[in-house]
Amino acid sequence: MKNLFEKWKTKEPEYDIKFRELLFDKLTRKGGGSEQSKEDRGKQFANNYELYIYAFFLGLYNNELQPIEIGVQKVSFRYQISLWGSKVNRLDRKDFTNLQENIFIALIAKTDIDLVALEKGELDEDDAVKALIKTMESYTNGGLILIKEKLEENPNYFLQPTSFLNMILETENV
Amino acid sequence: MIIKKIQIENFLCYYGLNTFQFEDGLNIILGENNEGKTKFYEAVDWLFNGINNDLENLVSAKKLKEIALEDSFKVSSSLTVEQYNNEYKISRSFTVHKSNNNEIEISNFIFEGQETDSTTGQRIPINGQVLLDRIFPFQIRKYSMFKGETELNVFENEEALANLINLFSDARHLEKYTEKGVFLREKAENAVDQSTKLNQKNQKAYNILESEISQLEKEKERLRIHINSTEEEKTKLEKNIKEAEKYVDNAEALQTINKRIKNIEEKISSLNSKIDESFTTSLFDENWILVNFESFHKEFAEKITGHSKTRRELQSAFDKQKGILEGEKRAKAELLNNAIPLPNNVPSKAVMEEMLDDEICKVCNREAKRGSEPYEFMMKRLKTYLESQVIEDREKDKDEPLFKFDYTYRLDNLTISHEDNLKNLRLIRSKIKDLFEFNDNRKKDVEELKEELEKEIKEREKIIGNARIANEDKLLSIFKNYTAWQEDFRGLNKEFFNLEAKQNEILKQLKLKKEEKDNIDLNSANSFYLKTRDILRNIETIFKETKEKKFDEFIDKLESKSNKYLSQINVEAFTGEIKFTKKKFSGDRIKIDVSLFESGGRYFMPGTAVRTSLNISILLAISELANEVRDETYPMIFDAPTSSFGETKTGDFLNLIYETSNQKIILLKDFIGSYKNPDGSVKELFIKDEFNSIKRKKAFWVKLERPFDKKDLSTINTEVNPL
Amino acid sequence: MARKDDILKSFLTHELLESKYMLRNEELPTTVREALNSDIPIVKAIALIIEGLEKSPSATDYELRTSILQFLNSAI
Numbered sequence: 001m002k003n004l005f006e007k008w009k010t011k012e013p014e015y016d017i018k019f020r021e022l023l024f025d026k027l028t029r030k031g032g033g034s035e036q037s038k039e040d041r042g043k044q045f046a047n048n049y050e051l052y053i054y055a056f057f058l059g060l061y062n063n064e065l066q067p068i069e070i071g072v073q074k075v076s077f078r079y080q081i082s083l084w085g086s087k088v089n090r091l092d093r094k095d096f097t098n099l100q101e102n103i104f105i106a107l108i109a110k111t112d113i114d115l116v117a118l119e120k121g122e123l124d125e126d127d128a129v130k131a132l133i134k135t136m137e138s139y140t141n142g143g144l145i146l147i148k149e150k151l152e153e154n155p156n157y158f159l160q161p162t163s164f165l166n167m168i169l170e171t172e173n174v
Numbered sequence: 175m176i177i178k179k180i181q182i183e184n185f186l187c188y189y190g191l192n193t194f195q196f197e198d199g200l201n202i203i204l205g206e207n208n209e210g211k212t213k214f215y216e217a218v219d220w221l222f223n224g225i226n227n228d229l230e231n232l233v234s235a236k237k238l239k240e241i242a243l244e245d246s247f248k249v250s251s252s253l254t255v256e257q258y259n260n261e262y263k264i265s266r267s268f269t270v271h272k273s274n275n276n277e278i279e280i281s282n283f284i285f286e287g288q289e290t291d292s293t294t295g296q297r298i299p300i301n302g303q304v305l306l307d308r309i310f311p312f313q314i315r316k317y318s319m320f321k322g323e324t325e326l327n328v329f330e331n332e333e334a335l336a337n338l339i340n341l342f343s344d345a346r347h348l349e350k351y352t353e354k355g356v357f358l359r360e361k362a363e364n365a366v367d368q369s370t371k372l373n374q375k376n377q378k379a380y381n382i383l384e385s386e387i388s389q390l391e392k393e394k395e396r397l398r399i400h401i402n403s404t405e406e407e408k409t410k411l412e413k414n415i416k417e418a419e420k421y422v423d424n425a426e427a428l429q430t431i432n433k434r435i436k437n438i439e440e441k442i443s444s445l446n447s448k449i450d451e452s453f454t455t456s457l458f459d460e461n462w463i464l465v466n467f468e469s470f471h472k473e474f475a476e477k478i479t480g481h482s483k484t485r486r487e488l489q490s491a492f493d494k495q496k497g498i499l500e501g502e503k504r505a506k507a508e509l510l511n512n513a514i515p516l517p518n519n520v521p522s523k524a525v526m527e528e529m530l531d532d533e534i535c536k537v538c539n540r541e542a543k544r545g546s547e548p549y550e551f552m553m554k555r556l557k558t559y560l561e562s563q564v565i566e567d568r569e570k571d572k573d574e575p576l577f578k579f580d581y582t583y584r585l586d587n588l589t590i591s592h593e594d595n596l597k598n599l600r601l602i603r604s605k606i607k608d609l610f611e612f613n614d615n616r617k618k619d620v621e622e623l624k625e626e627l628e629k630e631i632k633e634r635e636k637i638i639g640n641a642r643i644a645n646e647d648k649l650l651s652i653f654k655n656y657t658a659w660q661e662d663f664r665g666l667n668k669e670f671f672n673l674e675a676k677q678n679e680i681l682k683q684l685k686l687k688k689e690e691k692d693n694i695d696l697n698s699a700n701s702f703y704l705k706t707r708d709i710l711r712n713i714e715t716i717f718k719e720t721k722e723k724k725f726d727e728f729i730d731k732l733e734s735k736s737n738k739y740l741s742q743i744n745v746e747a748f749t750g751e752i753k754f755t756k757k758k759f760s761g762d763r764i765k766i767d768v769s770l771f772e773s774g775g776r777y778f779m780p781g782t783a784v785r786t787s788l789n790i791s792i793l794l795a796i797s798e799l800a801n802e803v804r805d806e807t808y809p810m811i812f813d814a815p816t817s818s819f820g821e822t823k824t825g826d827f828l829n830l831i832y833e834t835s836n837q838k839i840i841l842l843k844d845f846i847g848s849y850k851n852p853d854g855s856v857k858e859l860f861i862k863d864e865f866n867s868i869k870r871k872k873a874f875w876v877k878l879e880r881p882f883d884k885k886d887l888s889t890i891n892t893e894v895n896p897l
Numbered sequence: 898m899a900r901k902d903d904i905l906k907s908f909l910t911h912e913l914l915e916s917k918y919m920l921r922n923e924e925l926p927t928t929v930r931e932a933l934n935s936d937i938p939i940v941k942a943i944a945l946i947i948e949g950l951e952k953s954p955s956a957t958d959y960e961l962r963t964s965i966l967q968f969l970n971s972a973i
Binding site: 005044045050061099105116169 | 451452453454455456457458459460461462463464465466467470471473474477478481484485488576577578579580581582583584585588592603606
């Protein structure tokens with residue numbers, strides 16, 4: 001039995017470099033440190049991948065599949081998906097590694113992969129995974145764009161503790 | 175004794191020779207701050223008490239600048255008095271020499287006195303110190319000269335007043351009599367004792383009695399000391415308690431409120447900690463981010479199911495195409511209608527075994543008795559499954575399989591496991607709603623509590639504001655101490671009563687023993703000695719009690735006179751009275767406590783102005799009494815005694831003082847007005863019209879010669895202007 | 898002089914003189930000189946003491962005691 005999930009988990013997805021300063025630096029507190037110090041700086045995401053996951057779902061729920069433009073420089077934060085949500089070094093948080101599966105499920109659902117070809121051996125597993133990753137990066141990109149637009153509309157929008165939550169809740173009707 | 179003249183020469187701001195002529199009665203010297211008023215006082219003080227250290231600092235800078243090199247001048251302060259129709263002069267001086275290189279040399283420090291014979295007019299030199307002690311003894315000066323308002327507070331020291339009374343009252347004359355009375359009586363007692371002892375008859379009993387009495391005396395003395403110290407402690411405590419009593423009501427209320435406030439604050443803090451606003455974190459930790467995920471799961475499930483079916487279809491077709499010749503390898507039970515078989519592991523092995531055991535197909539609820547067709551079908555399925563689990567150790571199959579890999583299995587599993595979780599996803603929205611509600615309610619609770627808190631805090635402000643101490647900490651510490659003091663006081667009181675009871679017991683015993691002894695004496699001693707002793711005992715009593723009576727009389731008089739003055743000064747409309755309480759302490763020391771009581775008897779804690787009135791009233795009363803008792807009067811010199819009174823009250827005060835008998839020299843800064851420059855600095859000073867209505871014998875105005883530069887001392891020169 | 902007499906007066910007003918010696922106020926002398934001539938022992942004794950202490954220089958302890966005892970010897 002082969003496990004596509006296991007293979008996919010080892011990847012480090014990327015994002016458009018322009019969002020690094022714009023959003024990641026602003027909204028996340030990279031590296032270790034307590035939840036308290038994160039709060040103290042008014043940054044709602046403990047680290048990069050949290051924002052990444054968030055943007056992914058935001059883009060997913062809003063159906064904003066926005067592939068990163070060709071030629072644009074991409075960067076990753078060098079932290080493979082399999083580690084996302086684990087409780088290592090984070091005393092006051094819960095484990096949410098289960099979200100990895102949800103992302104994977106969504107990607108399978110939304111990506112055109114010829115499973116038959118894959119199982120016949122005609123399609124390379126790596127290529128399949130690449131396709132999944134591309135979908136992931138595209139939805140995330142869409143989400144990041146939405147966040148960026150919101151910030152431009154109202155720079156103070158995200159100062160509220162409920163703002164990120166609200167953006168997700170609002171997508172119910174999309 | 176009256177001061178007729180004071181002359182100040184080249185002393186500090188007094189350049190050249192400055193003369194003040196005084197008269198008996200009230201003399202007033204007005205002066206703005208820093209213009210010579212206090213320097214006047216200091217000149218007189220230096221005259222009386224001056225030492226020859228740091229004399230350079232006393233020299234008039236202006237004179238020093240003016241004088242030519244190699245020239246000298248005198249610095250002096252002198253006083254001319256009249257006593258018993260004679261005139262005396264005292265002066266303290268030194269010479270200043272300005273050397274070639276602008277340095278100062280001090281020399282010729284003199285303190286000399288001079289008597290002017292009233293008949294011949296001849297001047298007779300007298301030793302300065304001797305003369306000073308004669309005309310204005312130190313003991314008296316101590317209570318005649320006061321610099322500033324706080325120095326008036328001579329009666330903080332309880333012994334001071336006792337000393338003062340001793341000084342001015344009749345009682346002091348009688349001091350030596352009490353001494354001699356004791357002496358004579360003791361001698362007489364001795365004589366009797368000796369005489370008695372000579373008589374053999376009662377010697378033994380007498381000796382025993384004597385030693386018993388001596389023991390008792392020792393015990394009595396010890397007790398007395400103990401009682402005195404206990405009394406002292408009690409007094410101290412009482413004072414503290416009285417002072418605190420004013421504040422205690424407030425302090426108690428304050429404590430209660432503080433407890434309430436703390437309670438509310440704790441509740442608020444606990445509520446706040448319950449409010450959970452970590453929404454963004456919950457998106458992950460609580461998986462709220464999956465709130466809208468269901469549809470995607472459905473998509474996924476459909477895709478996978480679809481694919482799984484497709485795969486089985488293809489496999490089936492493939493298998494059919496190839497033909498199944500090795501039947502036992504793949505014992506596929508054909509399905510009705512050629513339907514696509516389910517995957518091998520569905521239902522699971524455990525379920526299959528269960529159904530076979532129970533001989534029922536539990537999916538469609540039909541019998542599958544052993545041997546029947548359904549039973550065999552299920553059996554075959556199970557076998558197929560089991561065989562498919564076995565790792566086949568065979569040679570490479572000639573035929574290539576259709577599907578090299580199986581991703582479906584895992585993906586299927588994913589579908590199933592997440593299917594179960596869907597119900598949790600559906601709950602997320604309501605969980606979020608609940609949380610918001612919870613938070614809102616807690617926030618409402620907090621708001622309510624905050625309102626309550628504000629009310630309590632306002633209440634507390636009121637309490638603190640009403641207390642005379644604005645400092646909350648001090649109030650609370652007073653309250654803490656107050657309770658402790660009350661307890662201590664109760665304890666001390668008990669102890670005190672016990673001691674007194676013991677003392678009474680001992681006194682009783684002593685009396686008995688002494689009577690016994692006297693009886694023996696009467697029978698044995700020489701009657702002459704006895705009679706003498708009797709008389710001297712009585713004389714001792716008379717002396718002692720007369721002196722005490724005089725002392726007490728003086729205090730009574732002092733009390734009533736002080737109250738008379740106090741009511742006349744009547745500052746801040748205080749209507750209460752002064753009470754003097756005599757207390758005896760160890761070794762015949764006497765202390766006098768001075769307290770103020772409001773009408774109604776409540777102990778009163780005076781503020782500054784009332785305290786000043788209190789002190790001045792007592793000083794005036796003492797002075798008046800002293801005049802009655804002694805053969806002479808002494809002047810009193812006050813520097814700014816009534817700063818806290820204000821100008822109007824000071825005026826009243828001066829008019830009152832005017833009526834008192836002895837000479838007073840009072841230095842004040844009241845009644846001076848100023849014309850200001852546009853930048854606020856003083857252009858010119860003037861004496862206010864109000865001063866014209868102040869009754870006095872003599873008045874002066876000391877003011878600095880203008881213009882002057884306060885940074886350049888050589889421009890400082892005080893002019894003395896008679897008014 | 899005045900002072901001595903005042904002192905004498907203040908002593909003689911003590912109630913002991915009445916209670917123990919049955920002496921009424923009117924019977925008592927008003928000046929020290931008078932008192933020195935009194936035949937009431939305690940009165941004269943007091944006067945002697947006053948005389949001794951108020952003179953200048955004042956009497957020593959020895960002087961004082963001697964004069965009292967001498968007097969009392971003859972008086973009692």
